[in-house]
Amino acid sequence: MPLKGFLSGKIGSGSRGASSAMSDTEKLAMLDELEQSGLGWFWACDRDGNVTYLSAAIAERINVPLGELLGQPLASVFVSTDSDGRTKSLSLKLGAHKAFSGFAVRSEKRPDGPVLRLSGQPVFNGSKYAGFRGTGADISDEFHREEETQRLAKFDSLTGLSNRHRMKQQIESTITAFKAAKRNCAVMMLDLDKFKHVNDTLGHAAGDELLKQVADRLKRSIEVECEIGRLGGDEFQIMIPDMDDRGELGEIAMRVITMLKQPYSTEEGRCVIGASVGIAIAPHDGVNADDVVRSADLALYAAKNGGRGQFRFFSGELENEALFRRRLEENLGLAVQDEQLFLKYEPIVSAEDQTVRALEAHICWMHDQRGEIDEEEFASILDGSSQVIEVGTWAIRQACQHAAEWPETVRVAVNVPVPLFAADGFVDAVSEALSDADLPPNRLELEISEAVFFGDTNVVDRTLAQLFKMGVRLTLDEFGSGYSSLAYLRRAPFDAIKIDEALVSEAQAHDSNELGLIKAIVALAGALEMDTIANGIESTELFDQLKACGVKRMEGPIYSDPVSRETVETELIGDTWKIEPSGDRLKRARRRTVFRKIQVIHDDHSYEVTLRNLSKTGALIQGLAEVPKGTQFVVDLGGGQLAVATVIRSNGDTQGLEFEQSLVEDGSGGLCTRNRVSPYALASAGAPLMALDPGDYKGMTGGLLGQGGSVPQFGYAPPSKYEAA
Structure with a gap:
């Protein structure tokens, strides 16, 4: 369609007075100058949505020959810039036969080209729809400014990682959705050790460069799907959906810690830092985002207090430990x-x-x-x-x-x-x-x-x-x-x-x-x-x-x-003290008490026993009389930690157990099961959410226990035989 035809649909019923003195030729010349200036462009399509007119300046701007655009569906020439990629939005607007304005599009053939804003108005011959007429303008600078503003609202400007606000939204939406689907989600809180020392000694420019390098190392060290964010300062957060294997999570945490403690080089000098990591898993450590993040925070606090440069899983006693710690400081x-x-x-x-x-x-x-x-x-x-x-x-x-x-x-x-x-x-x-x-x-x-x-x-x-x-x-x-x-x-x-x-x-x-x-x-x-x-x-x-x-x-x-x-x-009594170096003197690990009461389940009965010894592959229990070799127990270590074990040694009131699946390091010198029974599964089976108490478990499902109704097979050994041990 020539510009004259475009105008006839646009201003064919021009106003009276002074403007009527302007000839069509003058109007065409004026609009042609407007098109060439780039201040305004024009387009038109027929009732089927096919392009009938397009300013040559638009074609030139998107670097596509005009001949390749005329006759094509307008909705295939331009696509929406909407981040959701709803490319049919322009078709919907044309199909509604209603005026629209400010619709941002890109060239379908040149998606990396300029961003245009289209406005349009339907044209009718009497009551019959005849197509659209409209204008366009280049809004690339404005669009990119708004896009950058939106990006800064979601991402950390220094590292490019998600910021605190976005991480909060991501964790909340993920855990809410996963709660309904009964899926797991791990959250890691990470804090850099000695970062303040770098700021103090090398200056804030070096500190900023260090944070950028930390962000890059974090992205490289975590190979599973995850969301990584910087909450501010030297505090980072990682969300890993669909993971509750504490063996894998511990390996990821150690990989992060190992990678972050490698030396860094900045223009101001070389430096070495470390990292501490706290880990919590939904739904075990909280069924909503606030609870899980709080649990991860407590685990991080414990990791830092444990000597830094280590990871720690959340456990129920950490809250009391944190309160006691604050009292110590006071x-x-x-x-x-x-x-x-x-x-x-x-x-x-x-x-x-x-x-x-x-x-x-x-x-x-x-x-x-x-x-x-x-x-x-x-x-x-x-x-x-x-x-x-x-x-x-x-x-x-x-x-x-x-x-x-x-x-x-x-x-x-x-x-x-x-x-x-x-x-x-x-x-x-x-x-x-x-x-x-x-x-x-x-x-x-x-x-x-x-x-x-x-x-x-x-x-x-x-x-x-x-x-x-x-x-x-x-x-x-x-x-x-x-x-x-x-x-x-x-x-x-x-x-x-x-x-x-x-x-x-x-x-x-x-x-x-x-x-x-x-x-x-x-x-x-x-x-x-x-x-x-x-x-x-x-x-x-x-x-x-x-x-x-x-x-x-x-x-x-x-x-x-x-x-x-x-x-x-x-x-020093002899005035001198000599010590020969020996590699046999390994640094003492923090001793953690193993001597404690736990539950073991056999058939549909739960028994209280004393846990005397615990290793990755087995345990030593005491308290039941004459348990034959080959007996299978489900060992309840608390907090939904159930381990299937077989009796491989039995002597009076003492049994040596071998675990079906090895335990893993818990980050603080102790051991834990790789997985925990979901609180949802325990609740649906009628068991408490946090731990299994003594009693009848015939309602438990999942193949862990036999059918109910049996008589307990094992009696308790006299207390004097094991409590005094």
């Missing part, structure tokens, strides 16, 4: 006043002759309810506490008093938290501690982290100079974890460099590059006449490698775990 001040804190000492040994040269002080807490809180857990409680200055000062005073009783050849090392170093009166407190204990200053080593250098430069330099003048030995702690600037070593009178434990661990896993870096640190220290210390050493292989690199002093489980003051004094 009661820390009283612990100092009531003299509940005490020191243990970890030997720092000469790599050359295996003589103990120093003892590093670790703070522990003898709690009246909890018992001994070891150095790792106490450090996590103290971190960020308002009591850190008071506790740190106390530790220096105690360490000096103890060291005064040791041979002169042995020094004491104390870690100095950044807030304590920056506190008014710190130098005076050190001087007073030495004076009161009558300890020569050179027998006190203060371990200071790089983070202190990001305080007031004048204050830092003045404090270090005063300590040096006093004669105290200074160690630069955690070297290699952050900026590790040579400027620190030029500015400060350090006597030793302590290589970061994470760097030592990496040397064991990837010895080529990391050992090269350690050699460089040793060479640097040698040039500056400083000692080098490596800690966290567990294997003889790593010991030999570090010794070959020239590391002078070492500490870690290969020598000894932290020991009591009494043990130190006993070992």
Whole structure:
């Protein structure tokens, strides 16, 4: 259709007055100029929706020859930009024979081309529908701005991952839908360890770059379908639908932790961080999104408190554990006043002759309810506490008093938290501690982290100079974890460099590059006449490698775990203490009580027994009399954890069980079943949601138990035979 025909349908009944003086030729010329300017385009289609007119400028704009467009259905020439891909929307609008405006489309042949906005009005010959006439405009810039605005509303601008709002929506909608379908969904909460240290030492630009690299590693490390989000700061969240296998989830969590602790390179420097992961699974750990996320949060809290760099599954006792933990933090001040804190000492040994040269002080807490809180857990409680200055000062005073009783050849090392170093009166407190204990200053080593250098430069330099003048030995702690600037070593009178434990661990896993870096640190220290210390050493292989690199002093489980003051004094009676390195001394895992009551089910009866021993492949139970070999039990470990087991040994009231499916690590030194019985299945069978109680289970379905109505086959052994064991 020529433009004249288009106009006849559009303005054929033009208005009276001044405009009527304009000829059709002038009108055509004006509209032609408008088309060519790109400010407005025109289109028309017949009653069947086929294009009868299209401004040449539109064809040129979408880079498709005009001849290929005329006569084609308008709905196949242009498709909706709707994210749902509803390409028939334009057909529906034309078929409704009603005016429309502001409809965003793209070229079907050039989907990566410009975005156009179409408006149209139906044309009638009398009462008979004759087609559409309309206009178009290029709105690409506006569309992309709106698209970016919408994207920013859903995705994190720094990492490109889903943001907090989108993750909340995704988890809520998924778990709601899965609840009706009785499907599982896992949620992981992830927090970076030592990220604040990177921000403090390398600056926020490096922190931002690190977060981008973390996001990339997360996407690469999780190979199953999932949604990954950054909630803000250094906190991330992962949703994995249709997964409740805790063996697989634990493997994913460890893969994430392992990948994230590999060294990072930024323009500002090299850094090493870690990660802790908390895992919860719907519906076992919550049947709605808020409950599941809260459970994952509690699991993350437990993972961080357990020493960081680990994962933890949610379990029912974590809530009480978290509440007790908060009480511990609140009661820390009283612990100092009531003299509940005490020191243990970890030997720092000469790599050359295996003589103990120093003892590093670790703070522990003898709690009246909890018992001994070891150095790792106490450090996590103290971190960020308002009591850190008071506790740190106390530790220096105690360490000096103890060291005064040791041979002169042995020094004491104390870690100095950044807030304590920056506190008014710190130098005076050190001087007073030495004076009161009558300890020569050179027998006190203060371990200071790089983070202190990001305080007031004048204050830092003045404090270090005063300590040096006093004669105290200074160690630069955690070297290699952050900026590790040579400027620190030029500015400060350090006597030793302590290589970061994470760097030592990496040397064991990837010895080529990391050992090269350690050699460089040793060479640097040698040039500056400083000692080098490596800690966290567990294997003889790593010991030999570090010794070959020239590391002078070492500490870690290969020598000894932290020991009591009494043990130190006993070992130092002969003035020297030598310890031969041994790879048999593995770092002690946290001991978890296994001696507890559980239920075992046979046929349709449940029996209470004592669980004496638990391994991945089996268990030792006590309490039932004369159970024959080959008997099958369903072992209820609590929380829907049911394990099918066969009796392979039986002696009086004690039975050895072999599990049909091995247990898996629970992330905290314990064991758990791969899968749990769904709360929905337990509820439908008439059982409690959280655990199975003693009683009749003939209503249970799923083939776990036999038919009801039988008599219990096993009697209980006399309590005296096993409860006293």
